Amino acid sequence: MVAFIRELLRYRTEFRIGLALVAVVLLLSMMASFSPYPPDSVYVVPPDLPPSLTYWFGTTSRGQDVFWQVSFAIRNTLLFGGTVALVSRLVALAVGLVSGYKGGWVDRALMSVNDTFIVIPLLPILVLFYFVMRDRISWLMLALIMACFGWAYDARLIRSVVMSLRQREFTQTSLFSGMTTRQILTEEHLPYVVPILFSTTMNNMVWSIGLEVTLAVLGFTDINTPTIGGMIYWANQHTAMVAGIWWWIAFPTIAVIMAFIGLFLLAVSVNAHIDPRSRLWSTGEAS
Amino acid sequence: MHASVEQPHGDQEAQPLLVVRDLQAYYRTSHAGVRRGIRAVDGVSFTVRRGEIYGLAGESSSGKTTLIKSIAGAIKPPLEIVGGSMEFAFLSGYGGLHRAARAELERIRWRHLSYIMQGSMNVLNPVRRVRSSFVDFAYPHIGGSLKQFEQLVVAHLARVKLDPSVLTAFPHELSGGMRQRAALALATICRPGFIIADEPTTALDVVVQKEVLGMIRGIQRETGSSVLFVTHDMGVHAHITDRLAIMYAGRLVEEAATAEIFRNPLHPYTKNLISSLPRIGEDAPRAGLAGAPPNLADPPSGCRFHPRCPLASEICCREVPVMREASSGHRVACFAVNGGDGA
Numbered sequence: 001m002v003a004f005i006r007e008l009l010r011y012r013t014e015f016r017i018g019l020a021l022v023a024v025v026l027l028l029s030m031m032a033s034f035s036p037y038p039p040d041s042v043y044v045v046p047p048d049l050p051p052s053l054t055y056w057f058g059t060t061s062r063g064q065d066v067f068w069q070v071s072f073a074i075r076n077t078l079l080f081g082g083t084v085a086l087v088s089r090l091v092a093l094a095v096g097l098v099s100g101y102k103g104g105w106v107d108r109a110l111m112s113v114n115d116t117f118i119v120i121p122l123l124p125i126l127v128l129f130y131f132v133m134r135d136r137i138s139w140l141m142l143a144l145i146m147a148c149f150g151w152a153y154d155a156r157l158i159r160s161v162v163m164s165l166r167q168r169e170f171t172q173t174s175l176f177s178g179m180t181t182r183q184i185l186t187e188e189h190l191p192y193v194v195p196i197l198f199s200t201t202m203n204n205m206v207w208s209i210g211l212e213v214t215l216a217v218l219g220f221t222d223i224n225t226p227t228i229g230g231m232i233y234w235a236n237q238h239t240a241m242v243a244g245i246w247w248w249i250a251f252p253t254i255a256v257i258m259a260f261i262g263l264f265l266l267a268v269s270v271n272a273h274i275d276p277r278s279r280l281w282s283t284g285e286a287s
Numbered sequence: 288m289h290a291s292v293e294q295p296h297g298d299q300e301a302q303p304l305l306v307v308r309d310l311q312a313y314y315r316t317s318h319a320g321v322r323r324g325i326r327a328v329d330g331v332s333f334t335v336r337r338g339e340i341y342g343l344a345g346e347s348s349s350g351k352t353t354l355i356k357s358i359a360g361a362i363k364p365p366l367e368i369v370g371g372s373m374e375f376a377f378l379s380g381y382g383g384l385h386r387a388a389r390a391e392l393e394r395i396r397w398r399h400l401s402y403i404m405q406g407s408m409n410v411l412n413p414v415r416r417v418r419s420s421f422v423d424f425a426y427p428h429i430g431g432s433l434k435q436f437e438q439l440v441v442a443h444l445a446r447v448k449l450d451p452s453v454l455t456a457f458p459h460e461l462s463g464g465m466r467q468r469a470a471l472a473l474a475t476i477c478r479p480g481f482i483i484a485d486e487p488t489t490a491l492d493v494v495v496q497k498e499v500l501g502m503i504r505g506i507q508r509e510t511g512s513s514v515l516f517v518t519h520d521m522g523v524h525a526h527i528t529d530r531l532a533i534m535y536a537g538r539l540v541e542e543a544a545t546a547e548i549f550r551n552p553l554h555p556y557t558k559n560l561i562s563s564l565p566r567i568g569e570d571a572p573r574a575g576l577a578g579a580p581p582n583l584a585d586p587p588s589g590c591r592f593h594p595r596c597p598l599a600s601e602i603c604c605r606e607v608p609v610m611r612e613a614s615s616g617h618r619v620a621c622f623a624v625n626g627g628d629g630a
Contacts, residue, residue, distance in 0.1 A: 169409040170420070173473075176361065177424040178396045187423055191414045 008273055015273075018265025025259045029075035037065065039072040039226045051247055058247035061238040066251050072226040074255045077209055080143050080227065084208035085201045087147035088154070093197065095151065096158025097185045101166055111159070117152035122211070125149070130220040139225055142215075146208050154200040158193050165189050195271050202267035206260055213256070228256045302376055304481055304513045305335040305358070310371035312350075312357045315364075325583045327353035329537040330371070332610065335481070337376075340507060340514040342528030342545060344521060344560075348580060350537040351517045352405065355483050358515070359402050360384025360392070375400070377480060397428035401474040403484040408466035410473065411458040417469055418454040425476050440476065446509075447472045447502050464495040471502060478510040485517045500527045521564055525549060530616075533557050536581050536591040539610060543617035553619045555596050590622070598623040 008015045037044045043063030051058040057066035099110040129145055130137055165171055165188075174184045209228075215221045216229020223230050235241075235248040309332050314325040327350040335341045345351050356362065358373055362385045372382035377399045381387045387395070404410055411420045421440050422433070429436055441451045447468040458466055467487070474482060484503065488496040504527055507514050516528055524531050524545060532542040533556065541554040552558045559576045578595040581587055587594050593603040600622065608620040619625065 169404050169406050170412045172361070172404060173402075173410040173424055176359065176396065176402050178393055178427065179423065183423075187419075188412050188415075191412070 008269060012269040012273060014265045015269035018262050018267075018269060021258050021262030022266060025074060025078070025255060025262060028071050028255060029078055032068070032071040032075045035068040035071060037068060039069070040224055048243070048245055057251045058245070060234070060248050061240065061243070061245060062234065066247055069226055069231055070251050070255050073228045073231050073252055074259065076139060076225055077212065077228045077256065078259065080139055080212055081205040081209040083140070083143040084146045084150055085204045087144065088150035088204055089197060089201055091147070092151035092154040092158060092200070093190075093193070095155040096193070097162055097189060099155070100159035100162025101181065101185055101189065103163070103166070107159075111156075114152045114155050117149060118156075120149065122149050123214075126211070126215060127220055130215070135222075137222055139222060139227070142212070142221060143208075146211065150204055150208060154197075154204070157196060157200065161193055161196060162189055165192060198267050198271045202263055205263060209256065209260075228252045302337070303334045304337050304376045305515070306374045307334070307358065308332050308372050308374075310354070310357060310373060311369040312353050312362075313367055313369050314353075315367050323584055326586060327366075327537050327583055328357060329586075330607070331534075331537075331539050332371075333532055333539060333542060335513050335515055336530075337480075337513055338507075338511050339529040340504070340516050340527055342524040342531040343515065343517045343534060344519060344524055344531060345534030346519055346580060348583070349534045350583070351519075351534055352485060353537075354534070355485055355515060355517055358384070359400070359483055360387070361402075375481070397425060397477045397479060399479055400481045400483070401477070401479040403470060403474045403482065403487045405485040406490065407470040407474075407485075407487050408463050408490060409458075410470045411466060413458050416455055416457055417461075420458075421454070421473060421476070424473060428477055440472075443472050443476050444469070446506065464491060464499070467491060467495070467499055468502065471499065471506070475506050475510070475512075478512065480512050482507070482512055482514045483517075484514055486519075487516075488523060489518065489520070496523070497526070503527065521560065533560065536586060537583055538591060539620065540592065541617075541619045541621075542610070543619075547617055551617075553613055553617070553624045554592075554621045555598050555623065556592050557619075590620075596623075 009019075032039075041064075045055065045059045045063055045065050047059055047061050047063045049055050049059040055065055055067065057070060059065055060069065095110050095114060099107045099114075126142075126145065129142075133141070162185075170188065171184065174188050179187070212221065212227065213229035213232070216223065216227050217232050217236065219233055221227070221229065223233055231252045232249055235245070238245070238248075240246070240248040309330050310328055311326070311330060312328040314327055316323050316325075329350075331350075331354060333341075343351055343354065353366065356366065357368055360383065362368060368383065368385060373384070374382065375384075375395075378384070378387055378391060378395055381391070384392065384395070384400075411417055412423075418437075418440075422436070425440075426433070426436050429439070437454075440454065444451060444453065449465060449468055449472065453461060453465060453469060458469075461469065467490075471487070487503070488499050491499060500523065503514065503516075506512075516524070518524065528545045530542065531545040531548045532539050533548070533554065534540070535556050541548065541552065541557045548557065549561060552561045556576075563573050563575070565573070576595055581591055581594070587604075589605050590596070590599075590603040590608050593599040596603065598621075602622050606622075608622050608625065610618045610620045611625045613619050613624055
């Protein structure tokens, strides 16, 4: 693992940039533990101050320090995206591998469920969830709901890959050597779909964070938990842009864009490096 | 490729390794209520002795692969065994691998029976190192410590002239010939008594082919195993097999020692097949056999070769010729050779 990361650092410029960006964002999110103020307290600092040496990112109209707010917000947003990605990847992987390998009625049953999830319009459903649950909706619950909707496309993608792997000679050989279905799927096919899994994880995080920001900006989430979307929601409520409090919107936006780009570069470079063919190509070219 | 042929060696009286009796394997499909049956293997009987390389020749779509799939027990719908039996020396009482109990299969796989597949250079998982393929496929059948297993693999790789460093390589880093040899090592590492080889050298050029064939021969001699060797390449058969069976449209038409088949083919199909082979020094154009192999969904009545046969008579259209011994160890299924009544 260490050797792998060292190789990545040495040969992949995207990986270095991505790692730097993600490191900055992670550092920022970890700072939240050292915040002098609880995240939901208001009027703890003088309101509407521009960025200065005392208040690095300025203060909000609600009397909060933007730096600490961004720190809490980016932490919650990353946790949210990570949870959605993790849960939905597990479902997508299980459904895709089994459906693609088994075929027949198992495939038909799983894919009819899968297609149902693909055609459901997501945003109205999430808004509906919010109106039914109201204040009981926590970020964890929202994450689980989105994970339930986020696996379907990628399960189909993984299924299509496994369907072709099923016909390959090495699968026939594993079958002939007496490996069980579980062993074939986890030991022979899983390594093949891991790179795909990486890039879909990235897409999924971007999708879920984006959707969460959308919902939060519209006020359809638990707005008391600071998230990037939640901060923008409050800034809009206080007409920050009209009042000239640009730093209230600018810093959370910059933070989330850094997270997006950093994660994207990491995923792309790790993805390219996991595939032995493209790894040889890049290391061969560099050395 | 020279045509030196070894005589069958080993104890002729010993119990045969595999006896196939009247095997019928059909592909049965049902589309929109219309049922179709492809009679890919129809009434095939033969015996593989201990310590011999038994060749199976035939053109594409003559049922070779279906036959060995059936023998290997790799039977998935729509393929069905309709009749007949396959008795192995190491597995009695089931009439074929497809009916054997799971525990029995676990015991047999790899240790007694291994399978070099068509396109065998692709049996290694492309995204895992060669070592992982060995561990996944063969280790469970050998047991012991992983370290011992690795030593065994390295020793066995030396037999196919591969460096131990291939174990840490990915399959795409090896040449086709190296992958082929790795696949061969993988199939033979447990010294199985019976190896099924389905066109193991088809994708190789003749130089590498000869090398790989020599290795198969060497390992077979060393372990005393039997090989069922399938290819459409008569040159390969002449080079490696002890006895040879010719298959046409799902049935065996002739079987004899390989040298005998090349020297004295009896069945009209075999005669045409042998005379179509180019010989050094002859530059006369070869005459082809008119017609095409039959559609096995609707095969010709009687002898399946009769529409193309120069010797066909009226009985050939009505009755199915059975395999009869024309001379010692030389069986042929043809009315013109065996006599008109087919009895």
